[in-house]
Every structure is written in structure tokens, then in C-alpha cells.
Amino acid sequence: MHPSLKNTPLVIATRESRLALWQAEHVQALLRQRGLSVELLGMTTKGDQILDRTLSKVGGKGLFVKELEVALEEGRAHIAVHSLKDVPMELPAGFALACVMEREDPRxxxxxxxxxxxxxxxxxxxxxxxxxxxxxxxxxxxxxxxxxxxxxxxxxxxxxxxxxxxxxxxxxxxxxxxxxxxxxxxxxFAPEEMLPAAGQGALGIEIRSDREDLRLALQSLVDMPTWLRVTAERAVSRGMGGSCSVPLAAYATLEGDTLFIRAAWGDPDGQLPLVRAEQRAVVTTLAQADAVGLAIAQALQAAGAQVHRH
Structure with a gap:
């Protein structure tokens, strides 16, 4: 373990909602079991403050993440625990997803x-x-x-x-x-009726991308099957211009090395029919999972789904 992690407490930046605190405390407990000293830094984000308008109108998913990233940038915190459903598909320069943990019920x-x-x-x-x-x-x-x-x-x-x-x-x-x-x-809802959102039910841990020591310290929390699934899902979303103003579902399951991914796009104005796409592929790396997700986004577009342009 990196010497800097032995002597100073690891600080987790977290939103202060009950669910966000549960997520941060869950990670804190797991890291403490592994011998690390861990503290929480509770914060209120823009997404928590603006409650009178829908997310897609006020700036999308990043609203729940931005202040936590500023705390990482300034060194007030080392890691941020997010519900992956809230994490933008493209992280800002200088930040990385270091770990995706085992998924809870995604439905x-x-x-x-x-x-x-x-x-x-x-x-x-x-x-x-x-x-x-x-x-x-x-x-x-x-x-x-x-x-x-x-x-x-x-x-x-x-x-x-x-x-x-x-x-x-x-x-x-x-x-x-x-x-x-x-x-x-x-x-x-069975996924057949109501296909989940990309990353739903999975927790991701974000770090500054130059902190290789933290990435290594978090390796034991990684659940690779979940990471492969959500990587494919998030790639669909990215390929569709992913933000919360896209009416998009993407859900992958993994049996052995076979990834089965389904996606659906709907017209927010209700004028166009629902568009669906699905694919099975052998996936053993994050890069392969990403490629499958992008292929599904292209299949949706070929079937009439519209890409969201910022």
C-alpha cells in the first residue's frame, strides 16, 4: 500500500442525502475492514438544491457530481462515491472512475x-x-x-x-x-417491461486520474462483471449523446463471457414509436464492452432513434 495512505485518513466526498450517505458509509466500512482510516466530507450539490425544475432543464446529471469533483481537485477529499446512474458519461479531464462495485438490484x-x-x-x-x-x-x-x-x-x-x-x-x-x-x-418491473437506466443500481468511485495509489487501494472493491455490464450500458448512452435529457434505457447481463445488452429509446414528445436494439457478444475487457455499447447506439440510430445534441 502507498505510504501516503497509511498515515493520513482517506476522505470520501459525499452528498448529504440519506441514500448518498448510506453509499459513502458502505464504502467507508469496506475500506476500514481493509485497514484504512476513512472519513466523510458531506456536501450539498446543485442537484440537491434545485428542486423546482426537471434535471434535463437545469444541466443534467453532472449537477450531483460537480461539487464533489471540486473537493477532489482541491485536495479536500480523495475519493467520491456515486450512484453510476448520476455520473456523466464523459468525466472531466483529470478525473477517472477507479472502481465499480457489485451491483444491487438494477430494476x-x-x-x-x-x-x-x-x-x-x-x-x-x-x-x-x-x-x-x-x-x-x-x-x-x-x-x-x-x-x-x-x-x-x-x-x-x-x-x-x-x-x-x-x-x-x-x-x-x-x-x-x-x-x-x-x-x-x-x-x-421486469426488465422486459421497463428496461433500466445505464448503470442503475451500481456504485462507482471517482478519483483524480493522477492518483494511481488510490486506484490500487480500491482494486479489492472492484466487481468486474458489474463493471463490464455498466461500461456497455454507459457506452450506449454516450453514443446517443448521453445526459438525462435523453429518454434512453440500456441494460446488460453477463453469463460467463457472453454479454447480452438491450436498449430502448423513446421520443420525449410521444410522436415516434419506441425504438429497441439488442446484441449478444463475447466480452472480457472494458474496451470490448464499450465497443458493444457503441454498436447498440448505432443500431438504435439506424432504427430511427435521435441523437441528443447539446
Whole structure:
């Protein structure tokens, strides 16, 4: 181990939402088991502050990451733990993803006080989500539903549901499970019905790219099957101009060395039909996974999906 890591505590920059803190504390505990001294630096990000507009309108995924990167840049923190779904497809110069950890349940959860599943919702019911992906996939399953924006952290979203602002909301199953709130899940969408977002349920650890010592220290947390899967998924997103203003789903599974990836693109204006693509390929390296994802993005475009231009 690098001598600098022996003497000074490793500092994790984290958002202060309950879920972000769970993620940071989870990594802290794993690193402490490996003999490192680890502290947390809690921060509020732009994404946490701007709650009155949808993410795609105010700058996309990077809103949850930027302040954490500034802390890394200034040396106030050494690593940042992110939900990979929130991490931009291209990291800024000077930063690197050092580690992708084992994935929690990547699927979407249906949450409702009154209805057990999407099929049970009455005609015209109000469903909350701020994800364009979930919006287009819900619309494809149930064109009659009224889909309304829903921002805020997990607790805020659940409170708005309980206050009766929505008949149901759709959330990532992973967050509910991590916070031991499984009892709120009424049903889980099969990937065939509601294809997950790129990286959903997986945690990534970001470092400054010149910190090879940190990269080595984090190697024991790496889950390579997850990293291969999410690399392919994120490459689809990158190939489609990936930000949260793209209504895109990408989900890969891995059996042995065979990666099976499925993707779907929907028209946010609801004018064009859902476009789908899928592929099986032998994948053993991150570069191969990336290439498969880019090929899927091209297949989506060939079938009529539109690339998002910034």
C-alpha cells in the first residue's frame, strides 16, 4: 500500500442525502475492514438544491457530481462515491472512475399506497417520475396514464406520494433496498417491461486520474462483471449523446463471457414509436464492452432513434 495512505485518513466526498450517505458509509466500512482510516466530507450539490425544475432543464446529471469533483481537485477529499446512474458519461479531464462495485438490484420499483401494480392503476391515474426514460417506457405500457414530474431525494418523493399528490411513483429498487425500505415496493418491473437506466443500481468511485495509489487501494472493491455490464450500458448512452435529457434505457447481463445488452429509446414528445436494439457478444475487457455499447447506439440510430445534441 502507498505510504501516503497509511498515515493520513482517506476522505470520501459525499452528498448529504440519506441514500448518498448510506453509499459513502458502505464504502467507508469496506475500506476500514481493509485497514484504512476513512472519513466523510458531506456536501450539498446543485442537484440537491434545485428542486423546482426537471434535471434535463437545469444541466443534467453532472449537477450531483460537480461539487464533489471540486473537493477532489482541491485536495479536500480523495475519493467520491456515486450512484453510476448520476455520473456523466464523459468525466472531466483529470478525473477517472477507479472502481465499480457489485451491483444491487438494477430494476425499477412500482410504489403506491393503494395499488399493487401498474396494471391495477385506474384509467388516467397520476404517476410521478422525473426520468424521461421512465416517462417514455410508462407511456408505452399505459398510454392513458398522466405522468407528472417528481423531484427530490427518496424521502421527499415518498412524502409527496403519501400526501396524495400521485397515485403511484416509480423509483429505483436499489435505493429502497439499501435504505431498508423494501416494504414500500409493491411490485418490481421486469426488465422486459421497463428496461433500466445505464448503470442503475451500481456504485462507482471517482478519483483524480493522477492518483494511481488510490486506484490500487480500491482494486479489492472492484466487481468486474458489474463493471463490464455498466461500461456497455454507459457506452450506449454516450453514443446517443448521453445526459438525462435523453429518454434512453440500456441494460446488460453477463453469463460467463457472453454479454447480452438491450436498449430502448423513446421520443420525449410521444410522436415516434419506441425504438429497441439488442446484441449478444463475447466480452472480457472494458474496451470490448464499450465497443458493444457503441454498436447498440448505432443500431438504435439506424432504427430511427435521435441523437441528443447539446
Amino acid at each position: 425499477d420499483a412500482f410504489v403506491s399506497p393503494h395499488y399493487a401494480s401498474l396494471a391495477q392503476l385506474p384509467q388516467g391515474a397520476v404517476v410521478g417520475t422525473s426520468s424521461l426514460r421512465r416517462q417514455v417506457l410508462l407511456h408505452a405500457l399505459r398510454p392513458d396514464l398522466k405522468i407528472v414530474p417528481l423531484r427530490g431525494n427518496l424521502d421527499t418523493r415518498l412524502r409527496k406520494l403519501d400526501e396524495g399528490q400521485y397515485d403511484a411513483i416509480v423509483l429505483a429498487a436499489a435505493g429502497l433496498k439499501r435504505l431498508k425500505m423494501d416494504e414500500r415496493i409493491r411490485s418490481i
